[in-house]
Amino acid sequence: xxxxxxxxxxxxxxxxHYVSLKDRYEDYKKQNMKLDMSRGxxxxxxxxxxxxMLDIVTSSDSxxxxxxxxxxxxxxxxxxxxxxxxxxxxxxxxSNEVIIGGSSSLTMMHDTLSRAMLHGVYGSxxxxxKHSTVKFICxxxxxxxxxAICELLNIEMIVVDMLHxxxxxxxxxxxVSQDDTIKGIWCVPKYSNPDGITYSDEVVxxxxxxxxxxxxxxxxxxDAYTVHHxxxxxxxxxxxxxxxxxxxxxxxxFIFCSTxxxxxxxxxxxxxxxxxxxxxxxxxxxxxxxxGPDKINQLRHVRFLKDMDHVRSxxxxxxxxxxxxxxxxLNKLESELGGMNVATWNKPNGGYFISLNTLDGCAxxxxxxxxxxxxxxxxAGATYPYGIDPRDRxxxxxxxxxxxxxxxxSIDVLCICIQxxxxxxxxx
Ligand code: PMP
Numbered sequence: 001x002x003x004x005x006x007x008x009x010x011x012x013x014x015x016x017h018y019v020s021l022k023d024r025y026e027d028y029k030k031q032n033m034k035l036d037m038s039r040g041x042x043x044x045x046x047x048x049x050x051x052x053m054l055d056i057v058t059s060s061d062s063x064x065x066x067x068x069x070x071x072x073x074x075x076x077x078x079x080x081x082x083x084x085x086x087x088x089x090x091x092x093x094x095s096n097e098v099i100i101g102g103s104s105s106l107t108m109m110h111d112t113l114s115r116a117m118l119h120g121v122y123g124s125x126x127x128x129x130k131h132s133t134v135k136f137i138c139x140x141x142x143x144x145x146x147x148a149i150c151e152l153l154n155i156e157m158i159v160v161d162m163l164h165x166x167x168x169x170x171x172x173x174x175x176v177s178q179d180d181t182i183k184g185i186w187c188v189p190k191y192s193n194p195d196g197i198t199y200s201d202e203v204v205x206x207x208x209x210x211x212x213x214x215x216x217x218x219x220x221x222x223d224a225y226t227v228h229h230x231x232x233x234x235x236x237x238x239x240x241x242x243x244x245x246x247x248x249x250x251x252x253x254f255i256f257c258s259t260x261x262x263x264x265x266x267x268x269x270x271x272x273x274x275x276x277x278x279x280x281x282x283x284x285x286x287x288x289x290x291x292g293p294d295k296i297n298q299l300r301h302v303r304f305l306k307d308m309d310h311v312r313s314x315x316x317x318x319x320x321x322x323x324x325x326x327x328x329x330l331n332k333l334e335s336e337l338g339g340m341n342v343a344t345w346n347k348p349n350g351g352y353f354i355s356l357n358t359l360d361g362c363a364x365x366x367x368x369x370x371x372x373x374x375x376x377x378x379x380a381g382a383t384y385p386y387g388i389d390p391r392d393r394x395x396x397x398x399x400x401x402x403x404x405x406x407x408x409x410s411i412d413v414l415c416i417c418i419q420x421x422x423x424x425x426x427x428x
Contacts, residue, residue, distance in 0.1 A: 005341045006422055018423050025373060025416050033374035035410045040352040040398045042261055045321045049314065050263040053304035057296055071295035077287045083298040087271040089308040090226060091255055092239045097273050099283060102293050105258035105270040109220060110149050112254060115285055117153050122251055122281035124216040128183050137175060137185040139167035141355060141383030141394045143193040146186045146222070157385035162195055166203035173210045180213040184220055190237045191225035194355040194383050194396040196348020198235035208243035208252065219253040225351040226257055227315045230323050235349050241273065250275045259301060261352065262314065269301050325399040328407055329354055336415035342422040354397040362421040363392045369417040375410045
């Protein structure tokens with residue numbers, strides 16, 4: 001843009017600008033809008049892409065899995081073979097390295113860490129919970145529900161900055177080499193929530209190779225957006241299973257994903273992958289918790305998604321629906337705020353979010369102001385452990401659910417609020 005840098009406006013210009021922004025803000029307030037940019041949910045057009053899946057397993061279809069097991073009955077604690085094969089393709093691992101779960105990968109992550117606290121993981125000398133403190137590295141900004149799991153399980157969170165190609169590995173390596181109570185790290189390695197960053201090969205290799213003081217350290221590799229591209233030239237993520245194997249740390253990584261944003265959130269299927277030793281260890285524990293997951297839904301998904309090629313073409317349809325939404329947000333941010341030096345934002349090649357940083361100390365007031373004008377945003381601080389953003393600057397924008405018109409208005413309000421908060425911060 002060819003706008004004036006707000007910081008360089010003279011006092012009269014700034015004053016006039018502030019008054020006109022305030023007018024626009026008050027106008028919006030009067031409209032009593034109810035807009036929401038806080039939810040990382042697919043919109044109804046996206047959900048419609050998968051409704052025909054519901055016609056696939058009907059009373060007149062076969063309910064047999066490829067191993068002959070009856071999907072209407074108990075059994076198959078780690079999933080039917082064809083579901084394991086599908087997720088093995090998606091995650092770049094072998095079928096015998098996969099466990100299929102229920103409908104939520106978050107549940108699998110929660111349960112995995114709960115079991116680690118109670119019993120340890122494969123190779124642990126004692127349950128994690130026996131240590132007086134257990135710590136996790138939390139690259140931030142990150143996914144608030146990961147942090148909520150740590151809070152619930154009383155796992156202390158250590159913030160490490162996200163850089164342009166993944167977590168600050170100098171900091172990560174220094175931490176894990178010295179402290180055997182640091183048991184893990186949260187990673188959203190592709191199109192990260194919220195930054196939309198994909199880890200570089202170097203970051204993957206350093207995670208796989210780093211020396212950890214804890215012998216039973218685990219990387220929680222939440223590959224939630226692994227096939228969720230927005231660009232014809234998708235980001236490429238190095239295979240972490242192979243990297244760990246090559247590094248001589250084959251048991252270091254637990255990989256998770258689900259079809260929540262491929263088919264239906266809450267009614268998809270989730271999976272985890274890890275070394276065969278890890279998988280065998282956990283399968284025994286899971287067999288105590290359940291006699292088997294919903295195999296009918298697995299059958300439905302496998303018959304609908306078929307293989308990696310079909311998954312790819314299905315995801316292209318998602319991209320066609322949501323790409324214009326991302327573009328609208330990015331174009332509008334540029335036209336309203338470009339050149340002003342009041343905010344920076346990422347341009348993701350995939351995933352569900354646009355991450356925006358305001359000037360330090362402005363995010364909370366921007367979110368409050370936007371809420372007062374009818375635009376709900378993810379709570380400021382939510383992308384940091386304990387809800388505390390040390391620089392109070394990160395705002396997560398979720399563009400997929402609202403309509404284009406709603407997005408346009410919401411971003412308009414957001415840009416007004418960012419400018420108002422910045423001027424108030426700089427001082428008139
Ligand atoms: N991980 C990440 C990074 C997410 O953004 C989300 C959904 N917002 C989830 C996990 C939740 O996945 P599921 O629906 O499989 O529990």
